[in-house]
Amino acid sequence: VLRRAVAFDAQLPPGRSRVDQLALAARYRDVTLAATLWLVEEIDGAAEGAGVDPLALFAASIEEIWDVRPSMAAVAGAGEGRCSDLVAGPPLTADGHLWVAHNNDFSTDSRETIVAVEWRVPGEPVVFSLGVGPWLSVGWNDAGLSLTGNELSPNDERVGVPRLLMVREQLSARSLDNAVAMTLRPDRASSYNTILAHRDGRVVNVEGSATDAELTAPGRRGTLAHTNHYTCPRMLPYEGDPEYAERSGVRYGRALQLLDDAAPGSIGGEWLRTALSDHATEPSICRHETPGARAKTVFWCVADVTAGEVRYGRGNPCDSVEQRYAFA
Numbered sequence: 001v002l003r004r005a006v007a008f009d010a011q012l013p014p015g016r017s018r019v020d021q022l023a024l025a026a027r028y029r030d031v032t033l034a035a036t037l038w039l040v041e042e043i044d045g046a047a048e049g050a051g052v053d054p055l056a057l058f059a060a061s062i063e064e065i066w067d068v069r070p071s072m073a074a075v076a077g078a079g080e081g082r083c084s085d086l087v088a089g090p091p092l093t094a095d096g097h098l099w100v101a102h103n104n105d106f107s108t109d110s111r112e113t114i115v116a117v118e119w120r121v122p123g124e125p126v127v128f129s130l131g132v133g134p135w136l137s138v139g140w141n142d143a144g145l146s147l148t149g150n151e152l153s154p155n156d157e158r159v160g161v162p163r164l165l166m167v168r169e170q171l172s173a174r175s176l177d178n179a180v181a182m183t184l185r186p187d188r189a190s191s192y193n194t195i196l197a198h199r200d201g202r203v204v205n206v207e208g209s210a211t212d213a214e215l216t217a218p219g220r221r222g223t224l225a226h227t228n229h230y231t232c233p234r235m236l237p238y239e240g241d242p243e244y245a246e247r248s249g250v251r252y253g254r255a256l257q258l259l260d261d262a263a264p265g266s267i268g269g270e271w272l273r274t275a276l277s278d279h280a281t282e283p284s285i286c287r288h289e290t291p292g293a294r295a296k297t298v299f300w301c302v303a304d305v306t307a308g309e310v311r312y313g314r315g316n317p318c319d320s321v322e323q324r325y326a327f328a
Contacts, residue, residue: 001113001133002050005060013067025059027159028189035187039165046134061135062162064189082228082295083137083150084251084285085195086259086275087203088267089222097306100197101272102148103297103317104130104137105287111298114314116325124172128325130299130312136167138301142327143174144199146305149192150228154209155240160189170194180204184213193226197305207231209238223262225255247283254281269311272302277318286318 009018016024033040043061047054059065082105089098106114110132119127129139138148147170166188173179176198183194183206191208205216205224214232218224229245230236231252239245258275278285289296300317303310308327313320 002046002057003052005133006052006056008056008060011066013065021059021065022055024065025055025062028062028065028162029055029058031159031187031189032161032165035161035185036165036169039161039169042134042168043165061164062189063164064157064162082248082287083148084255084276085148085150085224085226086255086272087195087197087218087224088259088262088272089201089203089218091264092222092259092262092267094265094268095304095306097304098197098199098201098203099267099269099272099303100146100148100195100305101276101300101302102138103276103285103287103300105295106132106298107295111314114299116312116323118325119171121172125174126327127171128310128327129171130301135164136171137299139167139171140303140305140308140310140327141171141173142308144305144308145171145173145176145179146197146303147171147179147194148301148303149194150226152191152193152207152209152228152230152238153241153244154190154238156210156212156238157190158210160187160210161185163188163190163192167192167194170196176200176202176204180206180215183208193228195224195226199306199308201306207235209235212238221259223259225252225259227252227255250281250283251285254278254285269302269304273300273311273317273322276300276302277316279318286316288316 044054047057084103086101113132125141125143127141129136131137140146170179170182179196190210194206197203207214214234228248230239287297297316301312310325
């Protein structure tokens with residue numbers, strides 16, 4: 001995966017050479033080196049193990065400089081990473097726990113590149129993550145933190161610490177407040193919509209861009225949903241893909257409807273997997289390969305954040321084998 005990720009010449013943006021792209025990547029690397037040295041050291045270590053150029057691998061880690069991220073395009077062809085998230089806590093959950101559910105949509109041939117990794121780094125919490133190679137899409141740690149979220153299209157991207165590497169830093173946090181602070185770091189290149197939850201029952205949804213952010217929390221029913229567009233009035237001016245935002249809004253509306261229709265005490269792991277398997281709309285929350293489609297659901301996860309237990313599967317939630325991970 002790493003060797004293919006650095007063979008990115010076919011994915012270069014129009015008018016930009018490989019030399020140009022590496023020079024641009026070096027600017028992001030310099031900012032990250034000055035701010036968070038260990039993030040660069042981890043990518044360099046992965047590059048050394050794979051026998052590839054560390055700057056090229058760092059370039060493959062910067063979504064902000066690509067139309068299609070080469071770490072995905074190189075292994076699966078052009079695609080779009082899109083996701084759906086649902087969060088539920090009391091009074092709707094059957095056990096009174098806090099639950100998080102997530103579908104991850106990538107390019108149609110990428111399912112086999114998804115890996116589950118347990119990270120045991122001295123001095124850090126134990127982390128369990130799902131993603132492509134060393135690039136984390138979602139994860140949890142034994143300090144009680146859960147991180148899921150959605151790709152956005154901010155129109156204010158800039159040279160800074162890449163948002164993809166920020167996920168790795170956020171999962172090293174030992175508290176929700178610390179994770180939120182890492183998400184809002186002022187030197188970020190851009191931002192995802194990041195859903196941070198903790199076993200103490202708190203949830204913070206960070207709808208961010210490079211230069212601004214809005215923090216929200218679940219409503220009175222203890223629920224929250226998000227897909228791939230800005231929903232907070234303050235953040236609407238940062239929407240860089242209004243056409244796609246309309247399609248994302250279909251999934252968002254359906255997720256809200258499912259949560260709104262749930263009876264108190266009804267939500268648990270099976271309910272959430274069924275919600276992730278929903279096909280009622282077009283596009284649907286559970287996305288399958290269709291003619292001309294660039295993306296489908298390639299993995300799903302449902303986490304009992306309170307208990308530190310994760311159910312997950314490769315492929316669509318409606319027809320895949322469930323696996324489980326639990327922190328000791």
